[in-house]
Amino acid sequence: MKIGLFGYGKMGKMIEQIAQNRGHEIVARIDENSTEIPYGDMDVAIDFSVPESAVSNIKGCLSGGVPVVSGTTGWLEKFGEVRDHCLKVQGAFLYASNFSLGVNIFFELNRMLAGMIQNSGEYKVRIDETHHIHKLDAPSGTAITLAEGIISQTDYKQWELNKGNVDTVPIHSHREGEVPGTHVITYSGSVDEISIRHEAFSREGFALGAVVAAEWILGKQGVFNMKDVLNLGGK
Numbered sequence: 213m214k215i216g217l218f219g220y221g222k223m224g225k226m227i228e229q230i231a232q233n234r235g236h237e238i239v240a241r242i243d244e245n246s247t248e249i250p251y252g253d254m255d256v257a258i259d260f261s262v263p264e265s266a267v268s269n270i271k272g273c274l275s276g277g278v279p280v281v282s283g284t285t286g287w288l289e290k291f292g293e294v295r296d297h298c299l300k301v302q303g304a305f306l307y308a309s310n311f312s313l314g315v316n317i318f319f320e321l322n323r324m325l326a327g328m329i330q331n332s333g334e335y336k337v338r339i340d341e342t343h344h345i346h347k348l349d350a351p352s353g354t355a356i357t358l359a360e361g362i363i364s365q366t367d368y369k370q371w372e373l374n375k376g377n378v379d380t381v382p383i384h385s386h387r388e389g390e391v392p393g394t395h396v397i398t399y400s401g402s403v404d405e406i407s408i409r410h411e412a413f414s415r416e417g418f419a420l421g422a423v424v425a426a427e428w429i430l431g432k433q434g435v436f437n438m439k440d441v442l443n444l445g446g447k
């Protein structure tokens with residue numbers, strides 16, 4: 213598979229390594245200085261760039277007939293525009309705020325736990341996310357997906373960053389050293405506390421998930437997410 217990388221930073225480089233190990237070829241490494249984009253050479257594009265460039269990168273690929281997988285966070289207020297463009301040009305687009313298998317299992321666990329706790333009426337929730345100091349956006353895309361999962365199962369209507377109003381899901385963002393990504397959901401009650409936690413040890417899981425998603429999207433048409441790729445059903 214011939215892959216065009218949009219963004220050749222920490223994730224772009226990790227994706228290159230994993231893609232090459234799986235027998236794929238990197239045919240373009242696009243960054244903010246690229247002038248010519250060789251869409252015709254790519255079977256698929258993988259975008260891990262910056263919030264300001266994600267929308268034009270993705271729409272450009274779709275207009276150029278290239279299926280695209282994106283993990284860039286911090287631009288989701290424009291998701292509708294990208295989805296409509298993809299459907300209009302009959303392209304293929306997959307977005308995930310987190311590509312790792314572990315976090316996608318954690319997303320399911322989070323929804324299940326929120327649903328159970330909702331019925332008890334006993335606990336107050338909070339989300340804590342910790343990432344490296346270079347991260348541009350807060351809260352993390354993963355924390356937003358976790359908050360949306362909780363909102364979908366409970367009476368909470370919205371999330372808030374670094375605040376603790378009674379009727380919102382508070383997300384607390386921490387930036388420390390080179391932490392790849394840790395997410396904790398805590399339910400505090402008057403007599404006890406329940407928490408679930410996911411810690412990434414490196415960026416490898418994110419990068420592997422993105423390459424697997426790029427292999428999966430070839431030949432497809434539509435707008436997808438990681439749930440479409442992973443088979444997380446039980447027995």
Ligand SMILES: NC(=O)C1=CN([C@@H]2O[C@H](COP(=O)(O)OP(=O)(O)OC[C@H]3O[C@@H](n4cnc5c(N)ncnc54)[C@H](O)[C@@H]3O)[C@@H](O)[C@H]2O)C=CC1
Pocket residue numbers: 218219220221222223224242243244260261262263265269282283284285286308309310311312418
């Ligand atoms: N969905 C997921 O599983 C994950 C998502 N991310 C997200 O991916 C994004 C990138 O993360 P990192 O690689 O750690 O950041 P980074 O800062 O190391 O790399 C970003 C790269 O984008 C490039 N860039 C800037 N303007 C561009 C443009 N117009 N077109 C193409 N590239 C451009 C920069 O040159 C830079 O090398 C962030 O939004 C981050 O939150 C990161 C890890 C996992």
Ligand SMILES: O=C(O)C1=N[C@H](C(=O)O)C[C@H](O)C1
Pocket residue numbers: 285309310343347348351352353354355392393394418
């Ligand atoms: O910027 C990062 O590094 C990460 N970003 C994603 C996010 O915002 O959730 C995924 C992962 O946690 C690492």
